[in-house]
Every structure is written in C-alpha cells, then in structure tokens.
Amino acid sequence: xxxxxxxxxxxxxxxxxxxxxxxxxxxxxxxxxxxxxxxxxxxxxxxxxxxxxxxxxxxxxxxxxxxxxxxxxxxxxxxxxxxxxxxxxxxxxxxxxxxxxxxxxxxxxxxxxxxxxxxxxxxxxxxxxxxxxxxxxxxxxxxxxxxxxxxxxxxxxxxxxxxxxxxxxxxxxxxxxxxxxxxxxxxxxxxxxxxxxxxxxxxxxxxxxxxxxxxxxxxxxxxxxxxxxxxxxxxxxxxxxxxxxxxxxxxxxxxxxxxxxxxxxxxxxxxxxxxxxxxxxxxxxxxxxxxxxxxxxxxxxxxxxxxxxxxxxxxxxxxxxxxxxxxxxxxxxxxxxxxxxxxxxxxxxxxxxxxxxxxxxxxxxxxxx
Numbered sequence: 001x002x003x004x005x006x007x008x009x010x011x012x013x014x015x016x017x018x019x020x021x022x023x024x025x026x027x028x029x030x031x032x033x034x035x036x037x038x039x040x041x042x043x044x045x046x047x048x049x050x051x052x053x054x055x056x057x058x059x060x061x062x063x064x065x066x067x068x069x070x071x072x073x074x075x076x077x078x079x080x081x082x083x084x085x086x087x088x089x090x091x092x093x094x095x096x097x098x099x100x101x102x103x104x105x106x107x108x109x110x111x112x113x114x115x116x117x118x119x120x121x122x123x124x125x126x127x128x129x130x131x132x133x134x135x136x137x138x139x140x141x142x143x144x145x146x147x148x149x150x151x152x153x154x155x156x157x158x159x160x161x162x163x164x165x166x167x168x169x170x171x172x173x174x175x176x177x178x179x180x181x182x183x184x185x186x187x188x189x190x191x192x193x194x195x196x197x198x199x200x201x202x203x204x205x206x207x208x209x210x211x212x213x214x215x216x217x218x219x220x221x222x223x224x225x226x227x228x229x230x231x232x233x234x235x236x237x238x239x240x241x242x243x244x245x246x247x248x249x250x251x252x253x254x255x256x257x258x259x260x261x262x263x264x265x266x267x268x269x270x271x272x273x274x275x276x277x278x279x280x281x282x283x284x285x286x287x288x289x290x291x292x293x294x295x296x297x298x299x300x301x302x303x304x305x306x307x308x309x310x311x312x313x314x315x316x317x318x319x320x321x322x323x324x325x326x327x328x329x330x331x332x333x334x335x336x337x338x339x340x341x342x343x344x345x346x347x348x349x350x351x352x353x354x355x356x357x358x359x360x361x362x363x364x365x366x367x368x369x
Contacts, residue, residue, distance in 0.1 A: 033335035037149035040327030153329035172316035
C-alpha cells in the first residue's frame with residue numbers, strides 16, 4: 001500500500017461510503033412512510049343520437065373541441081397552480097404535508113412554504129401518466145396517511161370533472177351565442193332584401209316586370225295580328241275596286257294607325273317611357289332579378305341560421321363530453337413510498353460514478369505534470 005492507495009481509499013470512504021451510510025440511516029430511521037392512491041380517467045365524447053342529428057347533420061358544425069384536446073388540457077390542469085389552490089383551500093395541504101417536517105425534513109413540506117413551494121412539492125407527490133394515443137390519464141397521489149391520499153385523489157377527480165363541465169358550458173354558450181349572432185345577421189339581410197324589393201315595386205309601379213313585359217308583348221302580338229288582317233283586307237279591296245275608293249283609303253289609314261301603335265309599343269318596351277317607368281325593361285328586369293336572387297339567398301341563409309340555432313340549443317341541452325373513470329381512487333393498504341432500496345441504489349451508483357470521475361481527473365492531472 002502506497003500513499004496514493006490510501007488516498008483513494010480515504011476519498012472513496014469520504015465521497016461514497018459516508019454519504020451512503022447517512023442516506024441509508026435516514027431512509028431507515030427518519031423517512032416517513034407514504035401511501036399512494038391511484039385513480040384513472042379519460043374524457044369521452046357522447047356518441048348517442050340526438051335531436052340535432054335530424055337537422056341535416058349540422059351538429060358537426062356546432063360541435064366543440066375533440067376529446068383528445070380536452071385530455072391534454074386536463075393533464076396540464078392537474079399540475080397547475082389552480083389545482084393546488086383548490087386542494088389547499090379544502091384540505092390545507094401545507095398543514096397535512098408539513099406535519100412530520102421535524103422528523104422527516106427531506107420528504108415533508110416546510111411549514112413556512114408559500115404557493116410556489118407548495119406547487120413544487122405537489123409535483124413531487126403526484127405521478128401523472130398520460131398516454132396520448134389512448135387518451136388515458138393515470139394519477140398516483142402520495143400522502144403520509146392512506147385515507148388522506150384517497151381523499152385528495154377523489155378531490156382531484158371532482159375538480160377534473162368540474163373543469164370538463166366548465167369547458168362544456170363555455171363551448172355550448174359560445175356556440176349558441178355565435179348561432180344567435182348569425183341568425184340576427186340573416187334576419188337583417190332578409191329584411192333589407194325584402195325592403196329593397198318593395199321599394200323597387202313602389203318606384204316602378206310593377207309587381208313583376210317580367211309578367212308586365214309579357215302582357216305588353218301580348219298587346220304587340222295582337223296588333224300584329226290585326227295588321228295582318230288589315231293588309232289582307234286591303235289587298236282584297238284593291239283587287240275589286242280602284243285606289244280612290246273611300247274604303248281603300250280607310251283601310252290604308254287603319255293599317256298606318258296599327259303600325260304606329262306597334263312602333264309606339266315597341267318603343268315603350270325598349271325605353272320604358274310609358275306609364276311613368278324609370279327605365280327600360282331590360283334594365284328593370286336585370287335589377288328585379290338581382291333583387292329576387294338576393295331575397296332568395298337571404299331566405300336560405302335565414303333558414304340555415306334557424307337550423308343551426310336549433311342544433312346548438314339541442315346540443316347544449318346534453319353534456320356531450322364527460323369524464324369517464326376507469327379506476328376509482330383506491331385506498332392503499334401498505335406504504336410504497338419512499339422507495340428506499342431504489343433511492344439507496346441510485347445514490348450508490350451516482351456517488352460511485354462521481355468518485356471514479358474525480359479519481360480519473362486527479363490522476364490525469366498528476367500524470368500530465
């Protein structure tokens with residue numbers, strides 16, 4: 001044995017054996033037993049058919065977020081300050097977890113801890129397992145008494161259910177509010193389109209320009225038929241009498257009057273000068289058809305908005321998302337924590353690695369000189 005060998009032995013004792021002995025003594029005689037209550041749950045979407053399914057499948061347009069995103073929110077909520085505040089308000093977590101502080105200051109909470117310290121300690125006494133594929137959450141809550149661990153786990157479950165209910169209420173309230181806003185907008189557009197059509201009819205004195213135009217064209221067609229009869233009558237007269245015959249002059253005058261009437265009617269159709277029309281018929285027809293299309297579109301939008309509002313109200317009457325508990329909070333029969341042998345083994349491993357690394361560094365520096 002040389003001097004460096006004694007140095008290695010002394011350093012091993014100081015760095016590894018002594019801390020390990022202190023750790024083993026503390027875990028054996030000072031560490032307080034902790035009990036773990038397990039609870040498992042997930043968020044499920046209601047799949048039963050409701051009244052909204054009868055309205056053309058509009059439920060998909062007013063549905064909320066998926067169950068997967070709800071589970072993500074729930075996973076973060078369990079570890080949030082809001083959860084800690086709610087539990088502390090009901091159980092006084094500081095008093096519960098600081099009770100054995102004098103005997104076990106490592107695993108207990110300091111009595112003078114603030115909310116931030118309590119939040120850090122909460123992350124130490126819970127084990128949250130979350131499977132993103134199956135959307136299952138398994139929670140393990142530690143406490144120094146089995147009944148307290150179970151009660152805290154039950155309260156976490158209740159708070160999670162309340163969060164899901166709040167998300168449901170908020171989503172449904174937003175859906176109904178947006179549906180009502182859409183309905184108000186559709187009503188406004190329908191009133192405006194109908195008012196515009198009424199103003200057009202009052203201004204032009206025409207209920208339906210297309211029907212009126214057909215009537216005017218019927219007059220023209222009738223005059224054209226009379227013109228044809230008059231021409232035939234004139235031809236018959238000219239064949240049996242002279243052009244100076246009064247009957248021929250009268251027939252020619254009748255033909256001229258009919259032709260002038262036909263020209264006047266056609267001008268009225270083209271320009272709309274007759275009966276106080278404010279424009280020609282093609283322009284009036286284009287304006288009227290545009291107003292009719294706007295009214296029909298507004299009516300369809302109003303009907304769709306009514307259906308969407310009915311769907312939102314029917315869907316809001318049901319709780320579409322709920323918390324499904326597949327493991328109720330258990331009452332532990334034996335303490336599982338702290339895991340003494342696991343902690344002792346990890347301490348032994350890391351202390352040995354630290355001593356070996358320090359020894360290698362020391363000899364590396366010594367050999368380089």
